[in-house]
Amino acid sequence: MTEPILVTGATGTTGSRLVQRLTAAGHPVRAASRKPSAAKEIRFDWGDPGTHLAAVAGVRRMYLVAPVGQADPLPQVEAFLATALAAGLRRVVLLSSSAVPEGAPVLGELHALVRRECPEWTVLRPSWFMQNFLGDHPLAVALRETGELVTATGNGRVGFVDAGDIAAVAERALLADTPLNEELVITGPAALSYADAAAILTALGVPARHRPVSVTELTQRHIAAGYPPDFAALLAGLDEGIRQGAEDRVTDTVLRLTGRPPCSLRAALLGAMAGPMPTIG
Ligand SMILES: NC(=O)c1ccc[n+]([C@@H]2O[C@H](COP(=O)([O-])OP(=O)(O)OC[C@H]3O[C@@H](n4cnc5c(N)ncnc54)[C@H](OP(=O)(O)O)[C@@H]3O)[C@@H](O)[C@H]2O)c1
Known part of the structure; x- marks a missing residue:
């Protein structure tokens, strides 16, 4: 090409x-x-x-x-x-x-x-990016400042996915000889709650706990972080779907498109800590 x-x-x-x-x-x-x-x-x-x-x-x-x-x-x-x-x-x-x-x-x-x-x-x-726990994402900023992962997801689970795996799937979709012409739901290897994610972070030396809040409180936090109010409400509303189980799934998209299994949250965080991507703390 x-x-x-x-x-x-x-x-x-x-x-x-x-x-x-x-x-x-x-x-x-x-x-x-x-x-x-x-x-x-x-x-x-x-x-x-x-x-x-x-x-x-x-x-x-x-x-x-x-x-x-x-x-x-x-x-x-x-x-x-x-x-x-x-x-x-x-x-x-x-x-x-x-x-x-x-x-x-x-x-x-x-x-x-x-x-x-x-x-x-x-x-x-x-699904939700593993990289949200890092860098400038509001979740990561609050984690650094308070040690808390603040969500309105309750015990709901998410198939967190590594941005590198999304890029790998995008590359295949861009380069494939025959156009895919389909929707691809992309997840990591496991559906995890934010409490599970907090435990993984803590085990890696980043003390973290999950603090569940209401959708209204989360909307206010997003607005305080700089999001326009209508977009902040929309984002916070997605947490309610997670609380109800909408994201409690894993797919084989990464394996099917790239030929290798998706990266785990632990591996993505470890990789980020080693650089050159943004590090925690
Ligand atoms: N975070 C999640 O968990 C998650 C999960 C699923 C889907 N998504 C979706 O992912 C998307 C965000 O993707 P991302 O995380 O790869 O992007 P990102 O890191 O948020 O970066 C946004 C990009 O958009 C560019 N940009 C911003 N305003 C622009 C403008 N006015 N004109 C041209 N470019 C502009 C920025 O480039 P410059 O600043 O260099 O111009 C930057 O490269 C959103 O649509 C979100 O809904 C996110």
């Missing part, structure tokens, strides 16, 4: 890992960022249509991370996709979420869009 693969969200949790993988495998990559810092990066801003045409020029395949933190990303993505398809785009791999079925508000509306508009498509529906 000689055309560059466009990676939106290229500096983010999954996009950065995907850029690393594609580059290491020798594929031409165009990494999109609002603040490009290297030659292979291009300036791209969802809110600035003037940056869109140059980003998609000559591109046939794209990893799509929709505008993050917006309650209604559909208009911006729809307009951008139209530009990209007119310029020759064929394949889109959309990052969505296990919590979001097609048609559901926000990301769910984008599933239908890519399935309808793109000749070749995959929708990635990963």
Whole structure:
């Protein structure tokens, strides 16, 4: 393949890992960022249509991370996709979420869009990222400051997944000879409660305990962390689904697509502690 693969969200949790993988495998990559810092990066801003045409020029395949933190990303993505398809785009791999079925508000509306508009498509529906326990995620910030994992999930379990495994699946979906044209629910190897996660963190030397709170309290915490109120409410509401068991599952997607089993939470945290990714504490 000689055309560059466009990676939106290229500096983010999954996009950065995907850029690393594609580059290491020798594929031409165009990494999109609002603040490009290297030659292979291009300036791209969802809110600035003037940056869109140059980003998609000559591109046939794209990893799509929709505008993050917006309650209604559909208009911006729809307009951008139209530009990209007119310029020759064929394949889109959309990052969505296990919590979001097609048609559901926000990301769910984008599933239908890519399935309808793109000749070749995959929708990635990963469970909660293992990397949420690290770095700038509100969960990780509170963990560092208070030793607590604050959620409204109760005893509900989640199939936490490593962002590196999501990137590996994205890579397969982008490069497959035959387009997948399917939705993929992606999990790690085990469904764990936040109390289970706290025990794993503690065993690794990061003292942690789970503090269950109400959805209302969690919404307020997300707002205090800087999320817009409607998005904060939406995020906190997902915890209620977890409490009721919606995320208590594991899938074979990582094994099926990459040929190797998904990374455990313990291994992902150990890897992060060893660097070069952000470390705990
Ligand atoms: N965290 C979870 O547990 C989880 C689980 C399932 C699904 N998800 C989904 O994953 C997505 C987030 O993906 P991620 O974690 O890979 O991303 P991320 O780490 O949150 O990074 C966001 C990326 O978007 C880019 N970006 C932000 N605003 C932009 C703008 N106006 N124009 C262009 N680019 C912009 C940023 O690039 P620059 O700053 O360089 O411009 C950055 O690379 C969300 O849709 C979320 O729903 C998350």
